[in-house]
Amino acid sequence: MRRLSAFYDRLILPHPLIVLVVFGLLLAVSALKFGQFRLDASAESLVLENDRSLEEYRQVNRRFTTSDDFLVVTYTPEDELFTEAGLSQLRRLRDELQALDAVGSTNSILNVPLLHSPDLTLDTVDSEIKTLDGNDVSPETARAALLDNPLYPNLLISEDAKTTAIQVNLPTPERYFDLLRKRDTLRDKATSGSATEAELADLEQAREEFIRYTATLGKERDATIREVRDILQRYRNNAEIHLGGVPMIVADMIRFIENDLSTFGFGVLAFLLITLAIIFRQWRWVLVPLLCCGFTVWLMVGLLGWAKWPVTVISSNFISLLLIMTLSLTIHLIVRYREFQHDEPEAKPGTILRQTVMAMIKPCFYMAITTIVAFGSLTFSGIRPVIDFGWMMTLGLTVAFLITFVIFPALLALLPPPRDRKVASDKVPFTDGFARFTEQHGKVVLSGSVVIAALCAVGINKLTVENSFIDYFKSSTEIHQGMITIDDRLGGTTPLDVVITDDKPPESAGIESDPFASSCDPFLDECDGEEEYRDTWYTYQKMRKLEEVHQYLDSLPETGKVLSINTTLDILARINQGEPLDALELAFVPAAVPDDLRDILLTPYISEEYDQARFTIRILETIPDLRRQALLDRIHKHLTTELGYDKDQVLFAGMTVMYNNMLQSLFDSQIKTIGVVFLAIMIMFLLLFRSLKLALIGMAPNLLAAGSVLGLMGWLGIPLDMMTITVAAITVGIAVDDTIHYIHRFKVEFSKDANYIATMHRCHRSIGQAMFYTSLTIISGFSILVLSNFIPTIYFGLFTGFAMFMALVGALTLLPRLIILMKPFS
Known part of the structure; x- marks a missing residue:
């Protein structure tokens, strides 16, 4: 402490202006990279560490020449759709969308093949196909043809023919995939340890190039979506129109988060300002904490920009959390400063400031380091965005602590606050009431804590890890309404691919690919066993098995539109006068389908190069009891058994x-994270307090606070998702702060008279005030988040407030009751 005291006496307190000037230069350097600060809601931000699902997803799209990079425009006109006027209006809308630079193509009922001609057969399919765009087809004929085709209903047109869809394709440039492959190849070498120095340098360059190009591509796509929305707005007077699709979901999530960061960031600051003004009644006690909070956020945004470290949906709330932690540190300093002012009214401001810093730096350091441990435990998660969030908060808390104990005293040295005479009469009935209740009703505190713990255990057992994208948005938002329309009328929202690989015989079996090498002729007979080993998919036996898969997938209540090669075969059967194709006709299906229809009817479903068949499914996100893992397990079990x-x-x-x-992975990750948190905090308590009894006492309110939040989520039926996973760690971090400050102050006060009851009352009136002010300020500030359109942000605000309340109650009742009961101080 002597060296620390000398540091303040020589550098900080005598030269506050120089400190602030140097810090201002640091802020300026940090601001240079504000433009590099970005949000990332891409597919990569949802991937587990070492999870190959993203690469498999991209691989399937390449093999079957498909992509989810498209927007879906749902169009329900007020008047009849299938009239000349109705189709003309739809055509004008389609043409405006297709004219956008970033749009590669569009698919709609206007350009898809109708397959309705009476002269259409397997032999004339190339010449007799007609479209609304290219041929003179009456609206009623087109309507009947579209509804009669198994491909289009619940995909491009609703079953009642009142709603149609325009698929707006936004092709990803090949340069994106080239940069991606280059980066991943070099990263794999670096991970395996086989990369050379030159390759490591190339990897860094490839990462930067990929980030720059991705950011540019994201801005272009956002601009395209805005242009699409502007076009749609002009047509909404005569039609109900909604926008959907994966790119729009990503764009809207980023937009909502950006709005929350800006709009609600200022709103939170405004609430904090008002609350601080009401509590402390001096402008310095409003300005200084807000400056410290603002500087912390400023530096972190700049550091993330310099490091080119993207913020994901999960870590987007790190700014709000930094406000909490920085404000908590400054309020504790303010309360202690005012206490010294009251106790030593004749002391100089510099002396009081020095006493405050020296008295609070130790407990605040303990608080910061244990909170860092709590958030650092998130790095043990298997989810990359959660890991990044843990590191961001670790760095952010370090910055918050340094700013609080460097900039706060420098500012007060320049702006010494006058003594507030009202401090002498300051009594907080809230904390005094808790002290009296804890003294008089100790058994009620203990038994109530046991009951709450039991309720928490039951609630935690009710926790689930399922959630739908639609649950992230308020019902008043366009994205929510669009998902409902797509689910109800156009076959589902979220894509799922089921890919089946052909079973090849071992080479030693000697079975040739020549269909005539077997005694069974697969073109004419329904062969068993041998026929399955042929290279082609277009055989009777294999198509019959694929049809069974298709029928099963289509029968599931969670699935909407299901497409596969069997959809194509149904279309060809209708062309073939309603007769199913025989074995010989199946063999010639690839030759019978015209080249301009192959990308619609064949290549999305069969890859003969890789011997794979694909079923594309749309999952109904609006089903209340959607359970994705159970659905996937059920499908897998049926296909394999x-x-x-x-x-x-x-x-x-x-x-x-x-x-x-x-x-x-969230539930396992949550258990792992909480386990690591409490183990680490237990070790920290042992090091800080050097008493196993005191460490156990300190753990109790932390366990109760974290359990209360998770238990409440379970009782309310709110599932764990990519946002609420962090609530428990946040709760522990907050509860740890109160616990450390209270125990440290109790130890100091206890040395005066060795009276546990009297010490408890003094602590409630001193450090209890700081805890109460911190909790009140943060709860009131974060209450504004309930106005967000992004449901996870609302949950974050509500559960953060609840966590603060439970941490405060635990630290003012259970913690002192256990101290009085177990008497850990000698």
Whole structure:
């Protein structure tokens, strides 16, 4: 402490202006990279560490020439759709969308093949196909043809023909995939340890190039979506129009988070300002804490920009948390400063400031280091965004502590506050009431804590890890309404691919790919066994098995539109006068389909190069009891047990799989994280307090606070998701702060008279005030988050407030009651 005291006496307190000037230069350097600060809600931000789902997803899209990079415009006109006027209006909308620079193409009922001609056969399919764009087809004929085609209903047109969809394709440039492959190849070498120095330098360059290009691509896509919305707005007078699609979901999530960071960031600051003004009644006690909070956020935003470290949906609340932690530190300093002013009214401001810093730096350091441990435990998670969030908060808390104990005293040295005479009469009935209640009703405190702990245990057992994208947005938002429309009328929202790989015979079996090498002719007969080993998918036996898969997937209540090669075969059967194709006709399906229809009817479902068949499914996000993992398990079990496919033959891919993998890891991650948190904090308490009894006492309110938040979520049926996973760690960090400050102050006060009851009352009137002010300020500030359109942000605000309340109650009742009961101080 002598060296620390000398540091303040020589550098900080005598030269506050120089300190602030040097710090101002640091802020200026930090601000240079504000433009590099960015949000990332891409598929990579939802992927688990070492999870191959993203690569498998991209691989499936490449093999089957498909992509989810498209917007869906739902169009329900007020008047009849299938009239000349109705189709003309739709055509004008489609043409405006297609004219946008970033739009590669569009698909709608206007340009898809109708397959309605009476002269259409398998032999004339190339010449007799007609479209609304290219041929003179009456609206009623087109309506009947579209509804009669198994491909279009619940995809491009609703079953009642009142709603249609325009698919606006936004192709990802090949340069993106080139940069991605280059980065991943170099990263794999670096991970395996085989990369040379030159390759490591190339990796750093590839990362920066990929980040720059991704940021540019993201801005272009956001601009395109804004242009699409501007076009749609002009047509809304005569139609109900909604926008959907994965790119729009990503863009809206980023937009909501950015709005929350700016709008609610200022709103939180305003609430904090008002609360601080009401509590302390001096402008210095409003300005100085807000400056410290602002400087912390400023530096962290700049540091993330310099490091080119993107903020994800999960870590987007780190700014709010830094405000909490920085404000908590400054309020404790303010309360202690005012106490010294009251106790020593004749002391000089510099003396009081020095006493405050020396008295509070030790408990605040303990608080900061244990909170860093709590957030650092998130790095043990298997989820990359959660790991990044843990590191961000670790760095942010370090910055907050340094700013509080460097800039706070420098500012007060320049702006010494006058003595507040009202401090002498300051009594906080809230904390005094807790002290009296704890003294008089100790058994009630203990028994009540046991009851709450039991309720928490039951609630935690009710926790689930399922959630839908639609649950992230208020019902009044366009994205929510669009998802409902797509689910109800156009076959589902979230994509899921089921890919089946052909089972090849061992080379030693000597079975040739020549269909005539077998005694069974697969073109004419329904062969068993041998026929399955042929290279082509277009055989009777294989198509019959694929049809069984299709029918099963289509029968599930969670699935909307299901498409596969069997959809194509149904279309061809209708062309073939309603007769199913025989074995010989199946063999010639690839030749019968015209080249301009292959990308619609064949390549999205069959990859003969990789011997794979693909089923594309749309999951209904609006089903209340949607359970993704149970659905995937049920599908996998049916395919492997009932239909006889090997486990290695079945692959799930798509956004549904990646999101589900992250969700399913949350519960294990939460248990692992909480376990590491409490183990680390227990060790920290042992080091800080040097008493096993005191460490155990300190753990009790922390366990109760974290358990209360998780238990409440379980009782309310609020699932763990990519945002609420952090609530428990946040709660522990907050509860640890109160616990450390209270125990440290209790130890100091106890040395005066060795009276536990009297010490408790003094602590409630001193450090209890600081804890009460901190909790009140933060609860009131974060209450504004309930106005957000992003549901996870609302949950964050509500549970942060609840966590502060439970931490305060535990530290003012259970903690002192246990101290009085166990008497850990000699």
